[in-house]
Amino acid sequence: MKPHILQLNPILVPSINARLDELYTMHRLFEQADPDAYIATHGAAMRGVITGGHTGISRSLMERLPALEVVAVNGVGTDAVDLAYARSRGLPVTGTFGALTEDVADMALGLLLATCRHLGAVDRFVRGGLWPKFPQPGALPLARRVSGMRVGIVGLGRVGRAVAERVGAFGCPVRYTDLKEIPGVAWAFEADLVQLARDSDALIVCAAADQARDLVDAAVLDALGPRGFLINVARGRLVKEADLVRALQERRIAGAGLDVFADEPNVPPALLDMDNVMLQAHRASATEETRAAMGQMVLDSLAQALAGERPAHSLTT
Numbered sequence: 001m002k003p004h005i006l007q008l009n010p011i012l013v014p015s016i017n018a019r020l021d022e023l024y025t026m027h028r029l030f031e032q033a034d035p036d037a038y039i040a041t042h043g044a045a046m047r048g049v050i051t052g053g054h055t056g057i058s059r060s061l062m063e064r065l066p067a068l069e070v071v072a073v074n075g076v077g078t079d080a081v082d083l084a085y086a087r088s089r090g091l092p093v094t095g096t097f098g099a100l101t102e103d104v105a106d107m108a109l110g111l112l113l114a115t116c117r118h119l120g121a122v123d124r125f126v127r128g129g130l131w132p133k134f135p136q137p138g139a140l141p142l143a144r145r146v147s148g149m150r151v152g153i154v155g156l157g158r159v160g161r162a163v164a165e166r167v168g169a170f171g172c173p174v175r176y177t178d179l180k181e182i183p184g185v186a187w188a189f190e191a192d193l194v195q196l197a198r199d200s201d202a203l204i205v206c207a208a209a210d211q212a213r214d215l216v217d218a219a220v221l222d223a224l225g226p227r228g229f230l231i232n233v234a235r236g237r238l239v240k241e242a243d244l245v246r247a248l249q250e251r252r253i254a255g256a257g258l259d260v261f262a263d264e265p266n267v268p269p270a271l272l273d274m275d276n277v278m279l280q281a282h283r284a285s286a287t288e289e290t291r292a293a294m295g296q297m298v299l300d301s302l303a304q305a306l307a308g309e310r311p312a313h314s315l316t317t
């Protein structure tokens with residue numbers, strides 16, 4: 001009999017879905033009209049869970065899955081999984097560590113370039129037929145140069161390093177902050193986030209959210225200042241969203257590029273009308289290449305755990 005697997009989020013790679021269907025009896029909770037009733041009926045059979053980084057899995061759902069042997073996160077963020085509870089049950093929680101680094105760093109660069117160079121606002125200007133109506137050069141404000149700007153990285157993990165390397169190629173001096181100084185890296189450490197913001201033209205949030213929230217607040221934004229930009233490709237709750245909205249409204253910072261939000265898919269309405277803000281829909285890892293690699297890691301983790309081995313990318317066991 002094929003093992004039963006509960007899937008909480010869709011996977012968008014057909015070959016991965018086909019392989020899952022070949023190997024397992026798949027229970028796709030997101031297709032069920034009444035998820036709660038579905039768990040009540042089928043929960044006891046589930047040996048594995050597949051979830052997304054942002055969705056994770058609650059303790060209460062894990063408690064309803066007594067036969068569970070593995071939680072495979074199709075992502076790198078494990079902040080939405082109750083890791084302590086998983087550990088107490090000896091459950092491996094796996095991630096797709098390393099698979100999405102390059103894409104997330106690319107997204108950070110895309111947001112930085114788009115925000116500083118007004119790509120979204122000018123795209124709307126051209127599409128809206130405004131160029132022929134306002135052909136004079138002064139119709140659009142001057143943008144800001146990315147090359148050479150001082151970049152502060154918040155969280156020098158895999159993604160933070162990949163961002164630092166990329167902006168290095170743009171001639172940007174880089175400093176970073178993290179829980180502690182990381183030996184052997186080329187970039188200067190700054191323990192104090194407010195000081196890092198003061199010394200940066202752009203602050204790029206790349207930190208894990210397991211132990212942190214509201215890192216970037218009004219004090220940090222004021223230190224970044226009216227010529228500073230904030231980019232976030234990590235988690236929305238690392239930034240105090242109300243403080244960010246206010247700082248943008250009052251032009252206390254120059255602009256923001258955001259892929260993540262505190263209450264996805266809801267975006268603070270005030271941001272929608274701002275031309276100095278570039279918005280994405282939590283898309284940093286959403287390329288065919290990366291999602292295929294992530295899906296393969298999910299398949300590997302399930303196979304290893306269900307064969308009684310410790311999954312290579314387990315965080316908890």
Ligand code: 8YV
Pocket residue numbers: 009051052053054074075076077078100282283284285
């Ligand atoms: C993914 C993420 O969008 O890796 C993470 O933690 O949040 C994202 O890269 C998500 O996990 C896809 O399911």
